[in-house]
Amino acid sequence: MISGSSLTPELLQAMYGEQAKLCTSPNEQLTLVFSQHRAFDLVELEQLLEAVGWSRRPVRRVRKALDHSLLRVGLWRHDARIPRLVGFARCTGDGVLEATIWDVAVHPLYQGAGLGKQLMDYILDCLRALGTERATLFADPGVLPFYQRLGWDLEPGGHRCGFWYAN
Amino acid sequence: MISGSSLTPELLQAMYGEQAKLCTSPNEQLTLVFSQHRAFDLVELEQLLEAVGWSRRPVRRVRKALDHSLLRVGLWRHDARIPRLVGFARCTGDGVLEATIWDVAVHPLYQGAGLGKQLMDYILDCLRALGTERATLFADPGVLPFYQRLGWDLEPGGHRCGFWYAN
Numbered sequence: 001m002i003s004g005s006s007l008t009p010e011l012l013q014a015m016y017g018e019q020a021k022l023c024t025s026p027n028e029q030l031t032l033v034f035s036q037h038r039a040f041d042l043v044e045l046e047q048l049l050e051a052v053g054w055s056r057r058p059v060r061r062v063r064k065a066l067d068h069s070l071l072r073v074g075l076w077r078h079d080a081r082i083p084r085l086v087g088f089a090r091c092t093g094d095g096v097l098e099a100t101i102w103d104v105a106v107h108p109l110y111q112g113a114g115l116g117k118q119l120m121d122y123i124l125d126c127l128r129a130l131g132t133e134r135a136t137l138f139a140d141p142g143v144l145p146f147y148q149r150l151g152w153d154l155e156p157g158g159h160r161c162g163f164w165y166a167n
Numbered sequence: 168m169i170s171g172s173s174l175t176p177e178l179l180q181a182m183y184g185e186q187a188k189l190c191t192s193p194n195e196q197l198t199l200v201f202s203q204h205r206a207f208d209l210v211e212l213e214q215l216l217e218a219v220g221w222s223r224r225p226v227r228r229v230r231k232a233l234d235h236s237l238l239r240v241g242l243w244r245h246d247a248r249i250p251r252l253v254g255f256a257r258c259t260g261d262g263v264l265e266a267t268i269w270d271v272a273v274h275p276l277y278q279g280a281g282l283g284k285q286l287m288d289y290i291l292d293c294l295r296a297l298g299t300e301r302a303t304l305f306a307d308p309g310v311l312p313f314y315q316r317l318g319w320d321l322e323p324g325g326h327r328c329g330f331w332y333a334n
Contacts, residue, residue, distance in 0.1 A: 096235065136331075137328070139329050
């Protein structure tokens with residue numbers, strides 16, 4: 001449902017690119033858009049991730065990581081002049097057999113309204129469209145219920161996730 | 168230690184590419200080489216993965232997946248005419264923040280001699296050289312002891328791995 005800020009299909013595509021999609025909004029005043037192509041301000045992105053509790057990473061490394069990701073999705077609060085980034089997720093992977101989803105975040109002020117679910121649905125639709133067979137992710141303890149509610153198979157058949165750090 | 172098949176540094180590079188490295192062999196008759204560049208016969212690769220118990224995947228999809236991987240490592244039994252693939256692993260990732268290791272396999276006839284450990288060490292050295300901060304993997308229940316022995320942090324702090332399938 002398009003709210004008062006009059007986002008036509010032409011403007012949607014011009015500002016947010018091909019495959020942009022409106023996100024169902026909890027608030028008539030709020031137009032929310034999923035975009036795979038609108039460029040990120042990396043400082044704004046790191047602020048979003050910090051708002052959900054993660055440490056900041058060097059901007060240069062984030063830029064390189066985003067450039068080498070399979071998929072990048074921003075959830076934008078639409079504004080005709082300055083859209084604001086309120087959600088994000090990205091995938092790495094080979095685009096065929098495996099994709100791993102990272103950095104899933106919805107700004108705390110926008111949580112609790114089903115936007116995380118819509119973000120995950122949007123990403124999985126993108127992966128289906130790419131022809132990817134399987135997606136994986138690593139869930140922090142605090143968000144296990146979120147992924148379980150969305151139907152993710154957590155730790156199927158005794159699989160464990162393993163981590164290694166370079167330093 | 169170079170065995171009777173006389174693998175000179177020049178031949179090593181010509182057959183196995185830059186960054187090729189001898190793998191310590193359990194058997195004087197056996198020269199083993201890690202390579203990031205020697206081309207795979209995809210049927211031979213799928214036979215190796217099937218030998219360790221995995222289902223075969225369509226060759227066309229495997230080719231695309233390999234082309235879009237961050238890193239591909241073959242462990243080859245050296246022969247001046249026809250080297251044989253006896254081990255394999257690959258990574259997907261952004262090359263900076265995250266890398267995920269997939270398809271780690273050592274042929275059953277070559278297991279039990281520490282080759283899996285050398286394979287993992289080689290991959291992690293490659294990732295360090297790329298500047299990747301962290302590596303992740305999903306461990307089948309049967310190989311948890313293997314990764315634990317290598318010092319991997321399995322399921323740290325209550326993280327769970329999540330899986331989703333497209334079909």
